Amino acid sequence: MNILVVLHSWLRWILLILLLVSIVKSLSGFSGKKALSAGDKKIWLFTMITAHTTLLIGLILLFFGRSGIVHGAPAGVSVMKDSFYRFYWVEHPVMMIIAIALITVGRGQAKKSIPDVTKYKKAFWFFLLALLVILAAIPWPGRAEIGRALVPGM
Numbered sequence: 001m002n003i004l005v006v007l008h009s010w011l012r013w014i015l016l017i018l019l020l021v022s023i024v025k026s027l028s029g030f031s032g033k034k035a036l037s038a039g040d041k042k043i044w045l046f047t048m049i050t051a052h053t054t055l056l057i058g059l060i061l062l063f064f065g066r067s068g069i070v071h072g073a074p075a076g077v078s079v080m081k082d083s084f085y086r087f088y089w090v091e092h093p094v095m096m097i098i099a100i101a102l103i104t105v106g107r108g109q110a111k112k113s114i115p116d117v118t119k120y121k122k123a124f125w126f127f128l129l130a131l132l133v134i135l136a137a138i139p140w141p142g143r144a145e146i147g148r149a150l151v152p153g154m
Helices: 002-031 038-064 083-111 116-137
Strands: none
Touching: 002 038, 002 083, 002 116, 038 083, 038 116, 083 116
C-alpha cells in the first residue's frame, strides 16, 4: 500500500502543474480573445484525467490504506474529535472530490456551444477555484498530526 501513497503524492505535483498550466492558458485565452485550440483542450483533458486518477488512488487509500476506514479508528477514538482521522477520512476526501468536480466542469466548458472566450473565462474560474480547494486540502508539512513530506519518501 506504501507504493500507492507515493504514487498519490507524486500525482499531486503533476496535477498542480497541469492545473497551473490550464489556469494560465485559460486566462490567456479569454484575455487575448483567442479561439479555443486543440492544445488547450488536450491540456484540460490531461488535467482532468490526472485529477480522476489521483482521486481513484486516494479513495483506495481512504478505504484500504494503513489508516483506512476498513481498518477502523482505534478503540475509543471519535473520528470527528480526532484531527488525524477527521482530516484523512472527512475533510481531505470531501474537499478533493469538490475540487475534482470543479476541474471536470471546467474541462467540460470545451464541449459547450458557447463563444470560445466564454469557454476560457468559465474554465479559468473553475480551475482557479479547484486549485484553491486543493491547496487548502493538501496535508502540507508542518501541519500538526496530518502533515506529510513535500517529496514522497524523503
